[in-house]
Amino acid sequence: MKETMQPEQNKVAQNAGAEDCQIFYGKTPDGKLHIVGISALKVVIMKDGANWFAQGLDVDYAAEGVDVENAKQNFENGLVATIHQHIKAYNEPTKVLKPAPPEVWQEMFYAPLMGATISNVIHNKYYQMSVHSLEGNAAFQKFTLFKNIEYYVEVEEPIAA
């Protein structure tokens, strides 16, 4: 059966902490199909001991990996899976789509920008979309790539001998 979205029922959110990031969410009238879109999500990736830590700013979700690519992969997969878990539990994902608290922005975004520790910043702005079905196996499908997310990568500086 072909479902049609009802725009007037869609919830639209814009995180106050980032004017560029927009999140939209909608579901079919029968509530069995949910669509979540996130644009220009800022993620700060930092070295964390032996691992790499990816912290979302416009959405307060974080993930860790053994290298940068692994951290990105875990972040993207984990965020979509977390959204899916919220849709299954609460029939909507808005609880998880909240920005990180100001202290996290300060520590991970503003403070490094004021210092000299960041020597490479990658800016990409795209849309990522995920479709969550509550029918059958309650599966989800994501239409996104890593470059769909705006990443700020902290680069390790070589230690002077």
Place this chain on the structure above:
Amino acid sequence: MTEKVEVLREHVIAVLRSQDVTVTATSQNLEAKSITYILQKGDVIEEQTFPPEVGRRMLQYLQRHFKVAIHLFFTLETITSKTVTPAIVPKPKTA
């Protein structure tokens, strides 16, 4: 200089469980040696993938999201006292 503070994944999972976080393993990545879990406490539900050792920033994140005191991740006693149920052994009768 970066301070290296990592905690074994099994230790982190034990602490989370001791603090009423429901931890369910869902998949394993053999290449990255990581395990993916669903973490739930109250209305907080998350999927997280942990490498063999969990870093300090992730511990701080878990502290913030699941209201787990950060020092618990570095204290073995707090885990064992809550997760290990002591066996009930009757005291030997003394004359």
